[in-house]
Amino acid sequence: MTAIPTTTTPTTRTGPEVGHRPGHPSLRDVVRRVALNLLVACAIPGALFYTCLRLEGVWTAIGAALAWSYGAIVWRAVTRRRPSGLLLLTAAVMTGRTLVALLTDSTFLYFLQPIISDGLIGTVFLATLATSRPMAARLAGDFYPMDDELHLRPRIRRLFWCLTLGWALLCLGKATATLWLLQSQPLATFVLVKSVSVLLLNGAAVATTIAAATFVARREGLLDPGLPEQVLPEPVPVPA
Numbered sequence: 001m002t003a004i005p006t007t008t009t010p011t012t013r014t015g016p017e018v019g020h021r022p023g024h025p026s027l028r029d030v031v032r033r034v035a036l037n038l039l040v041a042c043a044i045p046g047a048l049f050y051t052c053l054r055l056e057g058v059w060t061a062i063g064a065a066l067a068w069s070y071g072a073i074v075w076r077a078v079t080r081r082r083p084s085g086l087l088l089l090t091a092a093v094m095t096g097r098t099l100v101a102l103l104t105d106s107t108f109l110y111f112l113q114p115i116i117s118d119g120l121i122g123t124v125f126l127a128t129l130a131t132s133r134p135m136a137a138r139l140a141g142d143f144y145p146m147d148d149e150l151h152l153r154p155r156i157r158r159l160f161w162c163l164t165l166g167w168a169l170l171c172l173g174k175a176t177a178t179l180w181l182l183q184s185q186p187l188a189t190f191v192l193v194k195s196v197s198v199l200l201l202n203g204a205a206v207a208t209t210i211a212a213a214t215f216v217a218r219r220e221g222l223l224d225p226g227l228p229e230q231v232l233p234e235p236v237p238v239p240a
Contacts, residue, residue, distance in 0.1 A: 031210060038206065040072050041087040045094075046195050053191055058107045066094050085139050093117050108182075111190070115179045122171030125164050134164035150222070159216045163209055170205050174198065 045065040052061035069091040076083040093114075101110035128135045137151060137160040150156055177197075181190050 034206065034210065037084045037086050038202075041069070041084060041090045042202070043199070045069055045090070046199070050191055050195055054188070058110075058187070062098055062101065062107075062110060066091075066098055069094055107187075111182055111187075112179075115175050115182065118171045118175035118178070122168045122175065125168035125171065129161060129164055129168075134160050136160040136163040136167065153220060155216050155220055159212060163212065166208070167205065170201065174201065 045068045048068055049061045049065040052064045069087065072087055073083045073091060076087075097110050097113040097117075100113060101107060125135045128138075133151065137157075140160065178194055181194060185193065
């Protein structure tokens with residue numbers, strides 16, 4: 001008896017030989033999670049702030065943006081979903097800014113604080129480069145399921161180090177440029193230019209981050225490539 005391949009009884013075979021790694025999210029899932037976190041934590045409160053500023057004034061804008069952030073946190077808690085670290089960080093920063101503005105009755109300080117915050121965040125990011133887990137590694141769990149084994153992989157560690165450095169430099173650069181805008185432009189112009197420029201800069205930084213992370217993740221086999229299952233003919237014994 002000799003086994004020869006035939007096309008009559010196909011068998012589906014999957015495994016490492018076809019690049020399928022069950023349990024890993026696809027690139028689409030990761031991008032969707034990143035986009036959703038940025039939308040909820042940054043884009044929507046920013047749009048609310050500018051709209052309310054033009055319609056009702058700065059204090060209404062401050063209250064609306066802060067209410068959105070806390071509303072999003074409460075909604076996540078009610079639906080038993082963990083709020084992202086980015087959302088919590090945004091809410092904490094906005095709370096501090098609002099308290100300082102109320103206590104001093106100064107809207108100028110409200111707009112100055114993000115500049116100080118960007119400078120502090122950039123400095124903190126730089127400081128974490130000397131630790132075992134740079135800031136990018138600490139935030140990675142919001143976008144991809146991480147464990148200790150993944151954190152220890154050499155390529156992953158280099159990726160997080162480079163991303164942390166890049167975001168640190170971006171924050172420090174934004175702080176410098178925004179301070180110049182605040183001192184040289186009317187408030188409405190400042191808010192509009194800052195919102196648009198920050199959105200574009202952050203968008204470019206996010207796109208670069210995703211591209212770099214995707215490259216490393218594919219090298220490490222951490223993304224489901226979405227390849228179709230390979231269909232192989234099953235050998236059928238026939239008389240020699």
